[in-house]
Amino acid sequence: MTIETISRRGIPAGVWALGFVSMLMDISSEMIHALLPVYMVAVLGTSTFAVGLIEGIAEATASITKVFSGALSDWLGKRKLLAALGYGLAALTKPIFPLASSIEWLVAARFVDRVGKGIRGAPRDALVADLAPPHLRGASFGLRQSLDTIGAFLGPLLAIGLMWLTADHFQTVFWFAVIPAFLSVGVILLAVREPERPKELRRVRMPLHRDELRRLGPAYWWVVAVAAIFTLARFSEAFLILRAQSIGLAPSLVPIVLVVMSLAYSLSAYPAGVLSDRVDRLTLLVLGLALLLLADIVLALASGIAALGTGVVLWGLHMGFTQGLLATLIAETAPAELRGTAFGMFNLVGGVALLLASVLAGALWDIAGPEATFLAGATFTALTIAGLFAIRSRLTGAGRGKV
16 A cells, blocks of 8 residues: 555554654664663763763754744745754764764763754644644644654664664664664655645744744643643653663663563554544643653562563653644644644653753662652653643643543
8 A cells, every 4th residue: 555545544654754754863863772771881981970961951952943944944934844953964974973982072962962853743743734734733743743653663673673783882782773864864854845835824034032032922832831840740751771781681682671671652642642632631731740650650669671671661652642732732732834833842841851851860760769769750650641621621622622
């Protein structure tokens, strides 16, 4: 069955193509990121606190960049150009990882790679919203997220196989990761067509001006606030890798953590997106948070592989039930001409929260161990769930009355 055939039945071909673009880039990124925390700690002697700080800064950098790229895409009325530029920049950083001889080079490469992610993120999400029919918007975001996460599943799996074949030679695995990154750039250039901007759509004159931000409306800002609190409750997946290492998993097998998590994520993201088009979205969001709460508790108490695997699966399921849903809510509570700005602000706030969460997680790990890190995550999650119920009335009406 071709993409064109599937698109006639519902989800447009452009959304599928963007999903495959994300999948290829994620294969490349996760081949590297699945090994990078262990490489920094075990090979380069970096502290766990430093890993948390680096990961937090990297993700915050991506989020800050998304604000400007999203607003620029609204002003230009061109989203594909910026998305392709972001994917291209990320692809160009990939050869630096196998060539780096010090932590400084790795940090620089990670930083520039996240700048590329920031440039592409908001325009790509806004492009998905522009391409998707309103009645299939949740399914479209779920599909793109699912394909993206299939890449996050295949990347660590390839890393495991290559680590075994090369006798744990990190640099060789990093070199293989270069290939799918450049394939990703080729797909977005050749297979994605940006829809024409509707003539009746208001032109954005001053991106990020307070008058434009005011147009986003209270429902949008409540969704952003909920997402920020939720992000404080979780932290970088690098800590899942370090948790596996702390239990005694061999370095060549540590990427299996991301394989399992991403498989659970990819299998749940699309069904959750389809479900979000039909049922109360707040209920789904609470369900996702409950899964995170369970994941944190299991990972805090884990002493063996079975408990670790259970916690990682729960973590992946919580991602599947929340990430596409939050993107759908942003798309539906923001004006069409300001979707780039809306996704940019959403990611900025989330990035700052992720930076704080990752730094706190790293500090707790160094001071009190992994149990304290995951129990703190469980505490924040419980507070987020309580807060959601407290502000339910303010969220009612966002996203066509389904929140």
